[in-house]
Amino acid sequence: MCGILFALATQEQPICQTEWDTLKELNTRRGPDLQNLRQIHISNCNKQGLDLSFFSTVLHLRGAAVVPQPRCDPNTKNTLCWNGEIFGGIEAFISAKGSPIVLMDTLENASTEIEILSVLQSIEGPFAFVYYRASVRKIYFGRDCLGRRSLLWLRTEKGAFMLSSVGKPKTNQDDSGVWEEVPANGIYSIDLDGDVLDRQNQSGGLPRACGISLHLFPWTYVAKKDKLDMLKQGKLSFPFPRLNATLPNLEPITDADTEPVIDQSMQKAIRDFTSVLGESVKRRVADIPYLDAKGQARVAILFSGGLDCICLAALANQYLPLTEPIDLLNVAFENPRSEKAKSQKSSNKKPKKKKEEAEEQVGAAELTERSIYDTPDRLTGRAGVQELRRIAPDRTWNFVEINVPYSEAMEHRQRIIDRMFPLDTVMDLSIAMAFWFASRGKGAVDAAANQATDYESRARVLLSGLGADEQLGGYSRHREAYRHGSWERLVQETQLDVDRISKRNLGRDDRIMSDHGKEVRFPFLSTCVVDWLCKQPIQLKMDLRYNRGIGEKILLRHVARELGLVNASRNWKRAIQFGAKTAKMTGASRSEKGQHKLMQE
Structure with missing residues (x-):
């Protein structure tokens, strides 16, 4: 960088x-x-x-x-x-x-x-x-x-x-x-x-x-x-062609909740995609100099525990020496709006008996301050690191829990707005805030075992799973396209997503994460990976005849299972601003939408 x-x-x-x-x-x-x-x-x-x-x-x-x-x-x-x-x-x-x-x-x-x-x-x-x-x-x-x-x-x-x-x-x-x-x-x-x-x-x-x-x-x-x-x-x-627009001739299915049988063409696609994506990861983790002590991680993953990032972590494990750790950066925010909503929901419940109240008071006393950081991405992240430790027990996986109090988020808010400039919407800020704190890498490890130790990731190279959803049908709009226009409309929607990758927010993300002297790399956006995916028939990449958690990104789900990530292979797409709880962090403007411009303070 x-x-x-x-x-x-x-x-x-x-x-x-x-x-x-x-x-x-x-x-x-x-x-x-x-x-x-x-x-x-x-x-x-x-x-x-x-x-x-x-x-x-x-x-x-x-x-x-x-x-x-x-x-x-x-x-x-x-x-x-x-x-x-x-x-x-x-x-x-x-x-x-x-x-x-x-x-x-x-x-x-x-x-x-x-x-x-x-x-x-x-x-x-x-x-x-x-x-x-x-x-x-x-x-x-x-x-x-x-x-x-x-x-x-x-x-x-x-x-x-x-x-x-x-x-x-x-x-x-x-x-x-x-x-x-x-x-x-x-x-x-x-x-x-x-x-x-x-x-x-x-x-x-x-x-x-x-x-x-x-x-x-x-x-x-x-x-x-x-x-x-x-x-x-x-x-x-362009170093890649337009999408393969060949439309499949497939029969309707009777059970949309059952994983499809892997036929010969899919088996070849799994093998080839694992190789192409693995080579992309390999090139992005190779030759990084040891600038700090040898015991420190050179590579970190922006890690929600989701399908995309956990596959990158498992592949990085194959190409980095087992003697060095890999940092998994997982960010969670204190969100007063969501906490207030929980409190109001609690207060609307029926009055409890004295014995129940006493039990709740004991339970509340046992809760730590970290409980407010049990966001969706924190929970899937913890599950994900356990799965990585199971398939790669000889690797040190540093699951870095980055907890951001509301006051600290507001303290750095203007700096983050300045770095994401010239983008200036509510959604830009929600996403940029999550990436800025995640890439800073200051948190704690071993927190789940109640042995939390302060930790700051020194890794200068960050891997991101961005690009998988656009190419493999991970967004709800892909399912809507299929629902309204079957395979033909789905190909058109996916082509549109590939065409506008360059117009989206990679420049913003680069400015945000480099503010800490870090470089983010995108293995799914290697032009070799994009080239290979563009050439594949649409039904090998996504099969939206099947329900959520199965049909979207079906090829990557199969790759995850081949890597031993059986539980993660069923994870759904969740935007970072909702997974880390940066969306609408205050209750001041409930009508505020993601595309709205930020209010000047």
């Missing part, structure tokens, strides 16, 4: 120094191990003086030594700011060298724009970047096609054009512009020798870079044989 901060400025449109300094500080939280600044001054063919400022911060996650950024070739003066991981796609990739070195070396060998774009579209892994090609005075920037890393741009009329991994909320009317997420719809370029547009006649909806127009090379669904032709047309190829 790294932080990127870039500015293109002129004498007429300078950098706002206060804003620049604030963004440097915020990006340093993402990359606390090393920070560097590189500045370049050029005059373009329009005799316009341009100042280019590249600032990078580095979180050391690969190799024996920290790789400085920005990368700059002393001969060509080409400059790269990189925030991402290369897990495949570039043939020369050697993990020990570090992604920025490998990518810079590969880009230096690219002699044309088509070759540069070909390198970037071939990367398997999450990324955001800024790359300056000095010989042609062009700047390239963008995000991977699934939008797994954050990158924002500053839309402004009077100041410098800026890009940053994290933004700064507007605090007064003098702030220079509006921060927005760079759409993950392609790679953008700025030709510094390009014409300065008439500000009154700008079209296309894109910001300008000191008056210079931006050009987009869009991601496109393309057959493999046509990739070079599409590059010549200025289009990039």
Whole structure:
């Protein structure tokens, strides 16, 4: 994980120094191990003086030594700011060298724009970047096609054009512009020798870079044989196809509550998916340096005990040395609204006899403060870790119970709102709050055994199960689609979910969790996994003829059973804001909906 901060400025449109300094500080939280600044001054063919400022911060996650950024070739003066991981796609990739070195070396060998774009579209892994090609005075920037890393741009009329991994909320009317997420719809370029547009006649909806127009090379669904032709047309190829739209011809079932018999095609799918997903997990847990004592975990799982995350935990167990622990981060919140609702429900019950009251008083005295943290995710998490300990008894599984009092949640509320910016809805905050405290990793272990010990996870790499529901039919909307339009409508709904992954909230989640100097990785969103799943017939991934807990994500449920996770294979989908109890933490606005904007305080 790294932080990127870039500015293109002129004498007429300078950098706002206060804003620049604030963004440097915020990006340093993402990359606390090393920070560097590189500045370049050029005059373009329009005799316009341009100042280019590249600032990078580095979180050391690969190799024996920290790789400085920005990368700059002393001969060509080409400059790269990189925030991402290369897990495949570039043939020369050697993990020990570090992604920025490998990518810079590969880009230096690219002699044309088509070759540069070909390198970037071939990367398997999450990324955001800024790359300056000095010989042609062009700047390239963008995000991977699934939008797994954050990158924002500053839309402004009077100041410098800026890009940053994290933004700064507007605090007064003098702030220079509006921060927005760079759409993950392609790679953008700025030709510094390009014409300065008439500000009154700008079209296309894109910001300008000191008056210079931006050009987009869009991601496109393309057959493999046509990739070079599409590059010549200025289009990039998605690393996966559109969904297999072949519709099954299956008979109605008589018992929707019974697990289906595994036929030959499903058995092959289980075997292949376990291999593909396992390889994705392997690449994401390999080569993480031992920065702390050897007895500490290098990898943590964002762990609710649900189907997606417990499968990742079981697979990570296969690829990490048995001598090191794995942290399972489980977060729960004190929610005054839900506690009040419980209290009101209790008070509406019939009066009890004196003996019953006395027994209840004894029971209440025995309750610990932790009882308010027995949220749905806490209960499934405890059950899940017991199952992991059963299938992998030689592994130390640190089940980290992260209890967040209401007062502490409110203490950090504004910081979390600032980090998730520019997203600003009630639901964004509910989810961001859960991820922020979970990724911080401060809690207790062995709490269930009444031997609670304070514990802080030092793992810098977090694994998340995000992406499983979108591709495997985990949402209620998939069941509704099937109910209204059978398999054809279900394929359409799943395709829509895959298409909009890049437009959803991965940038927000990246900004939230990196605030603690952590990097989140998404094995289900490896483009190799997405590619494999897109090619499979719909009925192998989900079979919504069967009831909840069986039909949705049916393929992953079978994989879970193959891994020995029999109990977890029946778990249902539960959104984190409900599982951890961050939704509507106060009773002040019962009519408030998730899509509503946050009220200004």
